[in-house]
Amino acid sequence: xxxxxxxxxxxxxxxxxxxxxxxxxxxxxxxxxxxxxxxxxxxxxxxxxxxxxxxxxxxxxxxxxxxxxxxxxxxxxxxxxxxxxxxxxxxxxxxxxxxxxxxxxxxxxxxxxxxxxxxxxxxxxxxxxxxxxxxxxxxxxxxxxxxxxxxxxxxxxxxxxxxxxxxxxxxxxxxxxxx
Numbered sequence: 104x105x106x107x108x109x110x111x112x113x114x115x116x117x118x119x120x121x122x123x124x125x126x127x128x129x130x131x132x133x134x135x136x137x138x139x140x141x142x143x144x145x146x147x148x149x150x151x152x153x154x155x156x157x158x159x160x161x162x163x164x165x166x167x168x169x170x171x172x173x174x175x176x177x178x179x180x181x182x183x184x185x186x187x188x189x190x191x192x193x194x195x196x197x198x199x200x201x202x203x204x205x206x207x208x209x210x211x212x213x214x215x216x217x218x219x220x221x222x223x224x225x226x227x228x229x230x231x232x233x234x235x236x237x238x239x240x241x242x243x244x245x246x247x248x249x250x251x252x253x254x255x256x257x258x259x260x261x262x263x264x265x266x267x268x269x270x271x272x273x274x275x276x277x278x279x280x281x282x
Contacts, residue, residue: 108280109137114176116143116168116197116220120186123152123159124266125214129180132273138280141165141176145194153184168196173203178280183215183235183265192223201226205259210279212261214272218242221260231255232262 113133115126130140142165144150149161179201181191191197201224204211213221218234219241221227228246233255242249253268254261254275261279263272 107137108133108277111138111177111280112175113138113140113178113180113280114143114171114200115140115180115182116191116200117150117182118145118187118190118194119151120153120184120190121150121182122184122187122215122266123154124269125182125184125217126152126162126180128266128269129182129212129214129273129276132277133180133280136277138177141171143168143171143200145191145197153186168194168200171200173200173207173209176204176209178210178212178276179204180276181211181213181217181220183213183217185216188216188219192219198224208259210259210261210276212263212272212276212279214263214269215265218262222247226260230260231257232260233264234262235264 133140144164149163151161152159215235222241222245231248233252239249254263254271261275
């Protein structure tokens, strides 16, 4: 099924060190469906993606976390990448953005290590989600229910394990935004 997302705006939250394909593939899928996509970060100018453990490309930042307003966005996407996820989870302003999205009942889609931000923001208790397998204990210890599936949707929280799961992740994200 093809979804038209014209009029929708999605924010992708990253710091340096995100898994590049976890930004580029959802961004392309969203834009192909007609959505506008903004890259948000803790700094203005650009952020650098990584291909697993090797630096990759730079991407321009549209807005900083500090100036971004959740009411301007219909959903959030949070790529993984160990370096990115470890940094972003420690930023109170990034935690506040995901808390506002949850409060405003907007889809939040996380991939791989991106779920760490939800753990640090206190948003996984009582929720079922998936992630890279090494986050299982973090999610369970935060009161969540970790499962090993390509994609999981619990309410408006969408989660996926790894880059190989991006087709299923993108499909679920499109459906949630089109609903």
